[in-house]
């Protein structure tokens with residue numbers, strides 16, 4: 001017994017001695033804030049300067065002396081970008097960094113399924129862990145203000161509420177792996193052409209009611225560890241160091257405790273970089289894609305020059321210490337987080353997530369005569385179009401990937417129809433035969449020198465003899481299509497596709513058009529084409545996802561996350577002349593002022609105000625079965641605190657299992673300010689067997705009844721009468737209940 005006591009005393013003495021030796025910042029049992037303060041107190045000025053700016057294209061320094069490793073970021077929102085050379089955009093040519101390319105985020109938003117978003121973020125986090133990345137530069141949550149926006153495919157649509165419900169679980173799933181999100185591009189980066197020079201002019205209401213909610217939810221609910229400042233200006237300050245958006249709104253009002261990372265090359269001014277909320281400066285001396293000074297890292301605004309200015313007494317270390325605290329907090333959440341798993345790349349589970357998001361995001365826009373699903377037995381199916389064969393995971397800017405594989409739409413149909421039906425292919429048109437980005441090449445040879453009329457004639461002839469024709473058209477990731485750094489010049493389909501589609505539909509009554517894009521396109525022929533599907537950019541499993549929907553293995557359940565306008569004349573952003581888009585150049589051509597004159601009236605909000613009918617409405621999506629939404633009830637006819645609970649019945653009135661997205665919109669019947677006719681404030685996706693009815697509960701809170709009061713600088717809900725509408729599209733709301741906010 002005596003020995004045991006002796007041993008215990010010795011062991012506890014040794015443990016406390018050891019404890020004394022383990023500094024607080026290295027002790028995982030200690031509170032992160034205590035570890036931050038301890039590490040900060042040990043760092044030299046030079047070490048503090050080192051951690052707040054890049055040391056290579058995608059990495060920044062740790063503190064080797066203290067055992068804090070270098071910090072690695074990487075793009076992007078749809079998959080982990082291949083490693084690039086230390087100080088180049090060119091890929092490094094590794095053989096262990098091919099990834100899973102997940103569907104683009106527009107498809108994720110079209111799933112209207114937060115569970116998909118969580119699984120997506122988590123799978124991406126596991127791929128990032130394996131690749132040794134502490135931060136993924138995504139997701140993007142900029143609002144679709146115009147269908148011409150070059151990066152819309154990377155974002156989550158036109159509605160702030162849908163965006164906020166999808167970004168939160170994505171961020172939580174990603175960060176549950178110990179990998180930081182970096183929600184971008186904060187804020188008002190809604191088009192690309194002049195993204196470095198645009199100064200956005202916008203009302204406070206539109207800013208807070210439309211463009212900020214996705215970021216606010218990511219920060220307040222998602223607890224995002226990173227935010228990326230946008231290139232453009234607001235109130236004449238670049239958003240990578242902006243007193244109003246970063247210090248006031250993000251850090252003060254929302255309580256953001258993570259790091260603000262500049263977009264690559266988004267920092268332009270030392271004093272603002274020091275004082276206006278920037279914490280980690282990346283990519284300076286480059287425009288984010290092309291030009292750049294090599295090894296400019298010592299010349300960064302927050303590098304040697306800043307250190308010198310401190311030593312000369314121009315600044316204290318007040319701002320510096322605040323930046324370093326946030327960077328250290330990021331370290332302890334990621335690289336120094338011993339609980340995080342190891343991660344893995346290209347696993348079955350990740351491909352399953354990619355397939356699930358594709359299956360839930362593809363939107364059946366039109367299906368006259370129930371041409372779909374295809375009944376392939378013994379039939380001849382003609383596949384037409386460059387987008388049936390062209391790889392889409394390479395290109396488009398920083399979200400470009402080196403996918404382990406990418407199944408094309410043609411391959412997917414060939415795989416699924418092997419031995420069941422004859423599948424033929426006709427090119428139809430030649431669009432863009434390029435296939436490389438930063439040294440990653442698709443390896444495809446899409447060259448075809450035949451004249452357009454020959455290609456068209458061939459497709460039409462073959463269409464005459466086919467039972468079904470599936471045309472894969474749309475956009476691609478080349479400049480002025482769905483591509484970073486440029487906007488589209490027109491909403492029409494490129495490469496004369498309209499002519500091809502019309503010619504084929506004229507000779508085959510079972511023509512199906514599948515649009516591959518992240519954006520709406522004009523479809524002047526849509527009354528001549530019985531079936532239309534929005535196929536998105538689906539990544540590695542594209543062909544599988546599309547074939548399964550077209551053949552009925554998957555019952556489509558996607559709903560549009562944006563309004564599918566007939567043409568630009570229906571778009572608010574294009575209804576107020578150049579000043580509203582792309583803007584008016586100021587003297588000296590350095591800054592272009594773009595005024596969001598449509599204000600809060602974006603998307604369906606605009607369509608309602610102008611009483612316009614789009615080609616397809618926000619929230620629209622068909623199924624191979626049919627649904628009935630009925631019996632909307634409010635738990636109470638009035639509320640004092642703004643919280644409301646509704647129930648609504650959804651019935652599968654068709655013959656196959658399927659999922660519907662029941663949507664709840666709110667109307668403020670009388671208000672001291674102008675408000676949209678209705679706004680999405682709740683939704684739920686529900687799967688139903690044939691004949692099954694489920695009662696769905698939808699909840700709204702005071703914010704759902706509120707508008708941004710510009711005088712008070714806060715949200716305000718005015719007492720009075722409200723209406724709640726329910727249905728499964730913004731233009732299909734059969735249920736209505738009135739209630740009162742006391």
Ligand code: GLC
Nearest residue numbers: 075137263264287288289398
């Ligand atoms: C690009 C993009 C940004 C990306 C970054 C790094 O210019 O704007 O989304 O994460 O630079 O590639």
